[in-house]
Amino acid sequence: MNKMKFDPASNIQMLRQFGEFGGVNPSITDSSTFTFMSAKTMLDTFHGETEGCFLYARHWNPSNKFLADALAAMEGTENAWVTGSGMGAITTVFLQLCNAGDHIVSSVTTYGGTYAFLKNYLPKFNIDVTFVDITDLDAVEKAIRPNTKMVYTETMTNPLLQISDVPSLAKITKKHGIQLVVDNTFTPMIFSPYLLGADIVVYSMTKYINGKNDAVAGAICASTAFINAISNVNDGTAMLLGPVLDPLRSSSILKNLHTLHIRMKQHSYNAMYLANEFKKIGLKYNYPGMPNHPQHELMKSMMNEQFGFGGMIAIDMETAERAAELMEMMQIRDVGYHAVSLGYFKTLFSNSGKSTSSEVPVNVQNEMGMSPGLVRFSVGLDNDIEATFQTIKSCLTDLNFI
Numbered sequence: 001m002n003k004m005k006f007d008p009a010s011n012i013q014m015l016r017q018f019g020e021f022g023g024v025n026p027s028i029t030d031s032s033t034f035t036f037m038s039a040k041t042m043l044d045t046f047h048g049e050t051e052g053c054f055l056y057a058r059h060w061n062p063s064n065k066f067l068a069d070a071l072a073a074m075e076g077t078e079n080a081w082v083t084g085s086g087m088g089a090i091t092t093v094f095l096q097l098c099n100a101g102d103h104i105v106s107s108v109t110t111y112g113g114t115y116a117f118l119k120n121y122l123p124k125f126n127i128d129v130t131f132v133d134i135t136d137l138d139a140v141e142k143a144i145r146p147n148t149k150m151v152y153t154e155t156m157t158n159p160l161l162q163i164s165d166v167p168s169l170a171k172i173t174k175k176h177g178i179q180l181v182v183d184n185t186f187t188p189m190i191f192s193p194y195l196l197g198a199d200i201v202v203y204s205m206t207k208y209i210n211g212k213n214d215a216v217a218g219a220i221c222a223s224t225a226f227i228n229a230i231s232n233v234n235d236g237t238a239m240l241l242g243p244v245l246d247p248l249r250s251s252s253i254l255k256n257l258h259t260l261h262i263r264m265k266q267h268s269y270n271a272m273y274l275a276n277e278f279k280k281i282g283l284k285y286n287y288p289g290m291p292n293h294p295q296h297e298l299m300k301s302m303m304n305e306q307f308g309f310g311g312m313i314a315i316d317m318e319t320a321e322r323a324a325e326l327m328e329m330m331q332i333r334d335v336g337y338h339a340v341s342l343g344y345f346k347t348l349f350s351n352s353g354k355s356t357s358s359e360v361p362v363n364v365q366n367e368m369g370m371s372p373g374l375v376r377f378s379v380g381l382d383n384d385i386e387a388t389f390q391t392i393k394s395c396l397t398d399l400n401f402i
């Protein structure tokens with residue numbers, strides 16, 4: 001692997017995906033079933049033995065294939081599969097890799113829905129989970145048991161914005177013969193987890209990849225063997241649980257993917273600007289692009305530099321009440337919207353403890369160092385971020401917070 005040479009944006013740009021009649025965009029295939037001239041070809045397709053033949057849209061659809069190919073090009077994986085949500089992608093991977101009685105090691109700081117699935121849902125199948133501080137590599141290795149099937153983490157974790165040391169985690173999982181699964185939702189293009197050693201990369205495309213907040217979608221980027229396994233008609237988790245993405249949506253997401261690199265650069269530029277200003281006014285902030293972040297150097301060693309340190313930044317208002325006052329005022333003054341989710345063209349902010357991490361019990365939130373006053377920003381594509389900062393500052397001043 002040569003990280004310096006890997007350019008996820010150019011890899012997408014180089015794809016030659018045409019539509020019927022020479023359309024510059026691939027055609028949308030709005031068909032759930034496909035005809036066959038020969039009975040034998042249909043049977044072979046059922047057995048996964050035909051290349052380029054489509055059988056039924058829950059299995060594969062040409063529009064989904066175009067998007068999956070573009071995502072695989074972005075990640076450097078052999079293959080990909082697209083799902084109706086990020087949770088559809090994540091749960092498919094867990095259920096494909098684990099049988100009843102198996103064990104998972106997971107970062108304790110993950111997306112709230114993922115945490116809830118691991119903690120509250122998997123016990124139904126007698127699948128056990130050990131939650132660890134993912135930045136503590138010794139703790140990760142010590143948690144691995146003979147029945148452990150995978151280590152799960154987010155490259156940049158939600159909402160603490162910790163950076164997972166993917167190369168070191170990969171060394172541990174390879175040594176134990178288990179899979180490393182990484183959710184790269186916060187940092188598409190910035191990190192290429194597969195090239196850093198992860199086996200499977202999952203996404204909520206609802207966030208940065210689509211970037212419009214008009215759709216919920218997910219993706220699994222992995223080897224062809226794994227993608228064939230999840231879509232196997234007899235025992236594939238994706239084929240049998242059916243979390244497939246609608247082809248109309250795949251087609252709109254594919255077009256948005258082509259501007260992802262420009263958006264990531266602007267999100268990162270704006271978040272870095274805010275981090276520097278927050279520092280100057282003495283605000284307690286957390287941004288991996290600043291040297292005071294505990295994994296700043298690690299991030300630099302792992303990232304595809306040109307896309308910056310990402311658009312996620314957090315500030316600490318100490319109490320949930322103060323966080324609420326600030327967020328309400330910022331919304332009135334048009335800094336952005338008080339809403340969950342991220343990767344939108346407008347700035348979005350929410351209090352993690354009371355929203356996207358509310359599935360995590362308060363004592364666990366405290367243990368992981370999550371302040372009740374944590375306000376997570378997904379910084380938008382603002383053309384005048386200086387003006388945005390001045391508005392944020394006016395809110396802080398008028399509330400006597402600075």
Ligand SMILES: *Cc1c(COP(=O)(O)O)cnc(C)c1O
Nearest residue numbers: 085086087111158185204206217
């Ligand atoms: C939103 C999110 C998910 C879940 O994705 P959906 O598309 O909402 O199902 C998973 N992981 C992370 C990091 C997320 O931000």
